[in-house]
Amino acid sequence: MVESTSQTIATVERAADVLLLFAKPNNPHLGVTDIAEQLTLSKAAVHRILASLRSRGFIELIEESRRYQLGAASLSLGVAYLARIDVRQIALAELQQLSLVSKETATLSIRTGDERIYVDQIRPEREIVMSVPIGVPFPLHAGGSSKAFLAFLAPDEQVRYLAKQMVSVTDKTIIDAGKLREELAEIRQRGFASSFGERQAGAASLAAPVFDHTGSPAAVISLSGPADRFKDEIDDCVPLLLAATARVSRRLGYNPNA
Amino acid sequence: MVESTSQTIATVERAADVLLLFAKPNNPHLGVTDIAEQLTLSKAAVHRILASLRSRGFIELIEESRRYQLGAASLSLGVAYLARIDVRQIALAELQQLSLVSKETATLSIRTGDERIYVDQIRPEREIVMSVPIGVPFPLHAGGSSKAFLAFLAPDEQVRYLAKQMVSVTDKTIIDAGKLREELAEIRQRGFASSFGERQAGAASLAAPVFDHTGSPAAVISLSGPADRFKDEIDDCVPLLLAATARVSRRLGYNPNA
């Protein structure tokens, strides 16, 4: 949420809420009444908002059913968002190599506020692979990639985060601030985080931060797989992961000796 | 644009226009005054719109420079848009196979109004490859994928389209309605379209429609490459392309004998 108290426009926030409904899983198309009910708006208001978003290509009308769905402008925004994330281009070859050699799924996450999202994933060619949801936010305490961010944030930011009420994502998610603080110290010492079912039941992962020229974590790279299989691969994967993140960090201007 | 005369909300359209500015190429971040000038709005209005979009995650503020950039909600929309396009999942394996065998770039386009956009591409592993811009709209008369759509639209829709004033995309784009009509007839006869620099100078492509259960073109699959190289590969690529589109059409419920 906006930290400042800048004046906002309620009508624009309503329209954004309508768009975000379509971004939720399993909502490929929605009707006017449905949207009105979910957002507690009048049907007239929803209809006008949809007509406005249609005029700019964010929403399309399905003529046959008179229901609405996301339009091509939504894709343009998503593509433009990814295009502005420089670290994606820099990291792509490393993700491909990591996935190829480890035969597991390699991912790249970036931070947005107190959450992080996957912005890329490379899956190996094998029958059973992990697949992560691109664009879905996860809190900074749930899972390997999240903890790899949190451990290397500035100390005051970690203190602020740990003071929050943390919520479980699975029954393995660590939400006790004391336990988490200890684990973050271990992560900083080792240089990487691991997770067994903290973000996704049945999955295991390794994750390490990529630093930028200021020494801040710009992104996180992870390897993950089904827990039963991945647990035997961790020892081999750790050096591969750390080597990859070191190379990407260097390309972002990070000087580890500074 | 909206065909109907539904009442829209000017404030929502303004906000959408602001978002679309960020979706334009080479606009990773923008300032308030810049946006105000480009859209002929007051700085106060732009500021309120940005604050509203920030509150929902569509826009982020870069603290250091006080400039704005797209936020993670933009990615969510883009991902949700792609997720609702069923034909992408169905066609993916075929695109991969096409690219592997032909060693050229395979793409999938869908139609949106009188334009079409690439929603997927698979590039071959070689040094020089074609790369297409995902999410960017192109008119239905410019390039192989566009013509493959136009040729198989309902006759009344083709007449309506050809009555429009058509604009060149390159100096090879066909904009004479008579010539285009003839070519569309040839495309229907052959089952595929080709293009030499009509959408992108120096590029050549082959494209064929994928039909759905109603017999309408649901998508178009293409192969493309640098013109100098691709021109010698066309004869080998045509049967590969047609076989792939036939398989995808069948999976969409198309019965060619109906």
Added chain:
DNA sequence: CTTGGGCGTTCCACTCTGTGAAACCACGTT
């Protein structure tokens, strides 16, 4: 170091836009 320019942010009087209840229309179901 001082000054000026430009940009982002906030304020406030004002107007016109966006509102929602209600009506209407279309379609599907009984």
Added chain:
DNA sequence: AACGTGGTTTCACAGAGTGGAACGCCCAAG
């Protein structure tokens, strides 16, 4: 044929959104 539901449109009204102006901050030029 009647009814229920959902989408679309209408209109009187109230307050939300407006933009010009002012303010604060930062940076560049002299």
